[in-house]
Every structure is written in structure tokens, then in C-alpha cells.
Amino acid sequence: MYEIIKAIAEPNRLSILKMVRTREMSAGQIAESFGSITRPAVSQHLGVLKKAGLLTEKREGTSRLYKARPEGFASLKEFLEEFWEPRLQKLKTVVENENNEK
């Protein structure tokens, strides 16, 4: 769980997550959209995010495509919900049931 918090507790990493939330992006594309930091820095951030289970990596040719992995956030969400609002636990079940019905 801590790995996740640490992973998102860094501005550039959170920016990366936002970028790959809806679409796949290559490491190079991600690095380009950063004016400030270099490609190796991005690569290292991707490593941290991937290790925390927040990204999927797909190799395609010489490129590697990254995409956010929502399931990776599950343990953090659960922690927050249980910690602050035990009542939400009930609702979580409702959501899961809805999803199963689809």
C-alpha cells in the first residue's frame, strides 16, 4: 500500500498517470510532453509506477507502450474508505454487483 502512496506523492509521476489514464503512450511520447525533465528521468518514474502496479507495459517494436492500471489503486482506495468512512464499504458491494450484471 505504501508503495502506491509514495508513487503518487511525486508531481511528475502524477502527471504521467494523468497522461496515460485514457490512452496508451510510449515512453518517448511521455518524455516529450515534459519540457522540464529528461527522458531517463521519465524512464525511472515509469519504473516506480510500474513496480507499484499502477501501469501496464506493452512492448511494440522498439517502443514500450504504457497505460494506467486502475486496479492498482484498489488497495489505496480501500484503505481510505475503510479508514475514514466505513459506511462506503456497503456501497462498494453495490457497485461490484452492478458491474457483474453487465
Add this chain to the structure above:
Amino acid sequence: MYEIIKAIAEPNRLSILKMVRTREMSAGQIAESFGSITRPAVSQHLGVLKKAGLLTEKREGTSRLYKARPEGFASLKEFLEEFWEPRLQKLKTVVENENNEK
């Protein structure tokens, strides 16, 4: 929002939050239950948590009593929910309505 993530991205601070989740505790009491770190260190952590809006402080004589402040987590919870599962937004409204009915 970042202030909140940074605040909980430190093991001792998260421990403090767990301690004062259900009951009020003085700074001294909190410091005592840490075998490892000193009282000033705890005091500094309390400052960070308070600044992030995660704690309430109540002065009582020479003591200061701290307690977790669930509302402080709202923006982080909202961010996570919206970021990963936009569908939960719907449920959030349900919860709020339930609470209003009480």
C-alpha cells in the same frame, strides 16, 4: 491535494493518524507510544498533518489534544474516485442523500 498525499506518504505520520482516528490524544501521549522518535519529531509531524487539514487541535490547559479530521481527506478521495472510477460519483451522491435524511 498534494499536501495531503505528502502528509500521509510518511510512515510515522500515518501511524499518528491511526492513533487519533477514534480518540483524542495529547502530543505527549502520541510521542510516548513511539519508541523510536523523539517528541519534537512528533510535534513536527503533527504540524504537517494539521497544515494538511487532517487534524483538529484543541488546547486544554498546557496540553494540546489532537484528533483526526475525516473531511480533510475529502479532496483526495474525490480525486481518486474521479480519476479511476467515474461511476462512483453517482454513488457518492447516494451516500450524501442518505446522510441528509438522518
Add this chain to the structure above:
DNA sequence: CACTTACGTAAGTGTAGACTAACATATTTT
């Protein structure tokens, strides 16, 4: 008003981690 109690604050130190530059690796192209 001195003294004690319960704190916060400031200054200085050590370390984790974010960064860059240089190098290594893997896949495609010629």
C-alpha cells in the same frame, strides 16, 4: 513571581530520492 509541565520552534545533520550525463540493451531497417 519562580517553578514545573507540556508543548512548539530553530539550527544543524544525515539520508532518501529526483535528476542529469554517459553507457548498455533490444528491436527494426538497410
Add this chain to the structure above:
DNA sequence: AAAATATGTTAGTCTACACTTACGTAAGTG
């Protein structure tokens, strides 16, 4: 197989920050 492309890895630097020691402060007590 050499060259080009896209990327990861390593070594070293610099800064943020968690920590301790020493000091400052504010509220009770004799």
C-alpha cells in the same frame, strides 16, 4: 551485420525532508 531508433541502467550530484539537540513559550502550581 552495421546503423538507427527507442528505451532502460548506472554513477554521481543536489536538494528536500525526517530527525536530534538545544532553546523558546504558554499555561498551571507553589
